[in-house]
Amino acid sequence: MATDTAKISQLKSAVANLNQISESEKTGFVNLVSRYLSGEAQQVEWSKIQTPTDEVVVPYDTLAPTPEDPEETKKLLDKLVVLKLNGGLGTTMGCTGPKSVIEVRNGLTFLDLIVIQIENLNKKYGCSVPLLLMNSFNTHDDTQKIVEKYSNSNIEIHTFNQSQYPRLVVDDFVPLPSKGHTDKDGWYPPGHGDVFPSLKNSGKLDALLSKGKEYVFVANSDNLGAVVDLKILNHLIRNKNEYCMEVTPKTLADVKGGTLISYDGKVQLLEIAQVPDQHVNEFKSIEKFKIFNTNNLWVNLKAIKRLVEADALEMEIIPNPKEVDGVKVLQLETAAGAAIKFFDHAIGINVPRSRFLPVKATSDLLLVQSDLYTLVDGFVIRNPARTIPANPSIDLGPEYKKVANFLSRFKSIPSIIELDSLKVVGDVWFGAGITLKGKVSIVAKSGVKLEIPDGAILQNKEINGPEDL
Structure with missing residues (x-):
């Protein structure tokens, strides 16, 4: 096995010949x-972990109210940029293009909703909040076409690409591209930690700073709860916080999510991959680690420039093993949340659960398309008629995995205001105007097509065949 130094010099010469990528991408890669090969310590010393105080993770309800004067609000908003991470494809949900163009509700996509929200802000306060979309080489072309339809809106929309790195x-x-795999399979986008250098390398960062912008609100494009929050922006500007991560209370569904800790006098993100094996159960407990990272991040633009130029953002490396045509490859990634420890006066804010509403699967789509939510000015708002704070747990079988199949199996989305849990397995089809309450389990036997009739009301029922209806 070649020594690490030999590996690196061999890698440098191979990378130098990859003409598909820029010099800054080559250097970054x-x-x-090199950092990965040096084996720098990824694990934390468990005994040094401390629970952050309310100064470090600020409770949302202690934030000062936003200024009542619309002029003051306009001043705040004129310092803001909204950036959505738009590099993901909708492949897990059976879609071919960017995930952000999946229809969420009333025929509107994630991107439509984001644009409507910012349009309304700009109109209401006479401000000019731009929208940035960070694409990957997978989503760039499609997104360019889609963005054209907003050309008459009152928002400046900018797109830029995150880095393109070769798989190893x-x-x-x-x-891998040096061995002839020059198609898309030879490359990968290196995680959303790449947002900071890419913002700088694309020239967007300097352009925003020259327009007087101060903060960027970064969020996943599939998180419907990640809307601009004036109270948070106001707090950060008043307290000169360079970085803020929105965290929210953990439920049993979020036990693997990263959490904030105090460590060596700094606030930092603790991910499950950094936890020593013997402490994993403790990490997953919602007693000790009560909050998790929503990946809604607010970051000072000048601080990003300072740290990127100093090469100071050495976030933990996440090795992601894959296989391409039988060849084992590695892609090294980083996460934006891990950058928190490099910024001055970094904080978390413990926000209401409503700010975390990701759509990762069709089961999430069922929730947001149902009567559990309504759509107001592009915002997905929870129905106050639901008195239980938690959403119902939804478990749909593989027949529902792809969006097209999911949509074809429901004549209309059932009413689920009073639902606790739903499990659907097998060849099940839903009629129109169905109401589900309590715990409902519908398991069709193999080879049996089960149709739930229009208008059915199912409460605390287990259904295994037509005779149970």
């Missing part, structure tokens, strides 16, 4: 691999 062949640490 070689740096990432595990056996000899040579980039």
